[in-house]
Amino acid sequence: MSRVTSKPRVKEPDSYFELVRLFPLRPIRDAQEYDAAVAVMNQLAVRDEETLDQGEQDYLDAISTFVGVYDAQNFNLTELVTPLSALKHLMDANEMSIADLGRVIESQSAASMIFNGKRAISKSQAKALAGRFKVDAGLFL
Numbered sequence: 001m002s003r004v005t006s007k008p009r010v011k012e013p014d015s016y017f018e019l020v021r022l023f024p025l026r027p028i029r030d031a032q033e034y035d036a037a038v039a040v041m042n043q044l045a046v047r048d049e050e051t052l053d054q055g056e057q058d059y060l061d062a063i064s065t066f067v068g069v070y071d072a073q074n075f076n077l078t079e080l081v082t083p084l085s086a087l088k089h090l091m092d093a094n095e096m097s098i099a100d101l102g103r104v105i106e107s108q109s110a111a112s113m114i115f116n117g118k119r120a121i122s123k124s125q126a127k128a129l130a131g132r133f134k135v136d137a138g139l140f141l
Contacts, residue, residue: 016055028070
């Protein structure tokens with residue numbers, strides 16, 4: 001009789017499995033599942049990346065992929081989202097003020113002008129915003 005050997009399994013942190021129980025990692029099929037996935041994703045995305053353990057980071061990466069696929073299949077985001085509308089949405093979702101925005105981009109006056117549509121977001125500001133919100137910098141350009 002031949003022996004079947006298997007590779008040792010990597011032990012995931014308990015936080016990963018808790019999140020999977022909250023919202024299983026699988027393709028999103030409808031708007032209700034999408035809303036639930038986004039809610040779970042946002043709970044993790046608003047936290048400082050350094051406070052996420054490996055299980056939470058792995059789960060966030062995976063659920064973000066499923067949400068992105070659903071977005072691409074169901075929404076034409078390029079027509080709906082402008083850099084300013086994306087910024088305002090993310091600020092609202094993260095309960096940020098214009099003063100908070102100023103701290104992120106290191107200029108209170110620029111933050112006010114950007115928020116009021118009087119100035120475009122520069123490349124360096126887009127990078128700072130992308131780091132803060134954990135999104136692609138191209139969203140702001």
